[in-house]
Amino acid sequence: MGSDLKILVIDEDPVRAAILKDGLSDAGHVRVEWITDTANLLVRIAALDPDVVLIDLENPNRDVLEQMFQVSRAVKRPIAMFVDQSDSAMITASVDAGVSAYIVDGLKKERIKSILDMTISRFNAFSRLQRELDDAKSQLQERKVIDRAKGILMRQKGISEDEAYALLRRNAMNQKKKIAEIAASVVTAADLLS
Numbered sequence: 001m002g003s004d005l006k007i008l009v010i011d012e013d014p015v016r017a018a019i020l021k022d023g024l025s026d027a028g029h030v031r032v033e034w035i036t037d038t039a040n041l042l043v044r045i046a047a048l049d050p051d052v053v054l055i056d057l058e059n060p061n062r063d064v065l066e067q068m069f070q071v072s073r074a075v076k077r078p079i080a081m082f083v084d085q086s087d088s089a090m091i092t093a094s095v096d097a098g099v100s101a102y103i104v105d106g107l108k109k110e111r112i113k114s115i116l117d118m119t120i121s122r123f124n125a126f127s128r129l130q131r132e133l134d135d136a137k138s139q140l141q142e143r144k145v146i147d148r149a150k151g152i153l154m155r156q157k158g159i160s161e162d163e164a165y166a167l168l169r170r171n172a173m174n175q176k177k178k179i180a181e182i183a184a185s186v187v188t189a190a191d192l193l194s
Helices: 016-027 041-048 062-075 088-096 109-157 159-177 180-192
Strands: 004-010 031-035 051-058 079-083 099-105
Touching: 004 016, 004 041, 016 031, 016 051, 016 109, 031 041, 031 180, 041 062, 051 062, 051 109, 062 079, 062 088, 079 109, 088 099, 099 109, 109 159, 109 180
Parallel strands: 004 031, 004 051, 051 079, 079 099
Antiparallel strands: none
């Protein structure tokens, strides 16, 4: 990972924050910001616009996790959370909140680089899967609209399914639009006329 990353460290304990900052410095990361509390976290993170967020908490609570959920949805950044102790419910809640790495009792400066690399890799893998899921949902929705438009054309014009698709395709090419856009127009027009 590049050393030009802008990294935000969130920790109210200066000793623990120093461990994180030293580990980042040893790994060649010089663009490190530090904030000492979690008040107005979303606004502050958005203003700083970091590439990665490292948050160190002794014991995470529901308020912090809710803020992390808001942060992960709004700023979409890799987030690593360091905690002293945890349970499976807290781990699940943290992952649901968008935390890419949840490190229990692992705050050692020698481990920071590998944890940072893993956090970024996991975030990127999840982001890729999310894009693929969104694309698949979009394609499925488009397919449904196209099928509905074909059904409308088949009933209205008394043509086969292949002919209805060819008609949609031809209109899409003539208007330089996607078939799904033409299909949506057919469905909308049919809804208005029914």
